[in-house]
Amino acid sequence: MDTLQIDDLQFEVRRSARRRSLEITVDRGGELILSVPTDCPDERLQDFVRRKRMWIYQQLARKAATSAAVRPKEFVDGEGFAYLGRSYRLRLVPPGESTAAVKLVGGRFVMPSTFAPEGRMHLIRWYTDRARPWLAHKVKAYSARMEVDPTGVRVQDLGYHWGSCGKGDWLYFHWKTILLPAPIVEYIVVHEMAHLHEPHHTPAFWRRVERAMPDHERRRVWLEGHGLEVEGLKED
Ligand SMILES: [Zn+2]
Structure with a gap:
């Protein structure tokens, strides 16, 4: 594995021929990932990381604070x-x-x-049963505007992903989406529907999201900041 150490920060470097820009992501466990174009010189990586350093520390601090705040739910009165x-x-x-x-x-x-x-199993079943028609209704509401005709909606445990789209144009959503505020769930729906056209997060992908939901940025930022509070999840 390609790693880069800059002072006290260590990055896993992922090179991709399709990539044009540099991007840092902080994954769930606080590991830092640096995604870069294949031929990007080391100097440029180091420059980029140094410029982003404050942002990285902020992200790490926020992750640490959130994971400390998340405690397992108990099925007792008043929870x-x-x-x-x-x-x-x-x-x-x-x-x-x-x-x-x-x-x-x-x-x-x-x-x-x-x-x-x-209790957990029963509540998950309840969430799943509520999420399915709620999400299907939203998908239907956006179908014409986004020029997609998904086969249907499936709700299940998707691990660390909020949603994904699969073979046969099925849309998958984590049952935990239904815990989030409605405008945020709606953003996840639009995001996955846009993936039916564009599998990757290309500029064309974001233009589609933008057309369907002009204020998507605000919702995405909220999800990044608060999504982890729903038992440590991230967007796909
Ligand atoms: Zn995506």
Whole structure:
């Protein structure tokens, strides 16, 4: 592996013939990745890194602060769980009081106490069931404007990705998208739909996103800054 050490910062250098510009990304574990054109001279890499140094330190500090703040949820009375950008408290009820494993009633997640030991699984199922029609509805709303006709929407665990598009023009979304505020989820939808035209983050890709959602930049920045709070995820 190609690495570059500049003072106390170490980078994994990824060279690509298709790339024109230099880019630094800080991945989930705080590793630094420097993506560069194949023939980029070392001097230019070093210059670039030195100019970006303050930004890098800020990113690292923010990541460290966020990962410290994320604690595993407990399925106890009063615990807060997100849904479309709002937090709802959990209320455990006696088993006879509700038949569904999870319900959102009167601004509370209601769960019979017998389901609490497997609470995470039940809540993920609830999120997935809510996310599917919500996302499908948004996809439909943007289809004509974005000139795509996706086969459909699948919601599942996508690891560290918010969304992806697969064979046969299926769109995939992480169930965790539905925890984010609606305008941010909408941005993820538009982003993935644009990938049906342009698989890579080329200028043409961003022009498509821009046409469909002129304020996408603001939403993307929010996602980069806050997305990790939803259990350490990043955009694809
Ligand atoms: Zn993308």
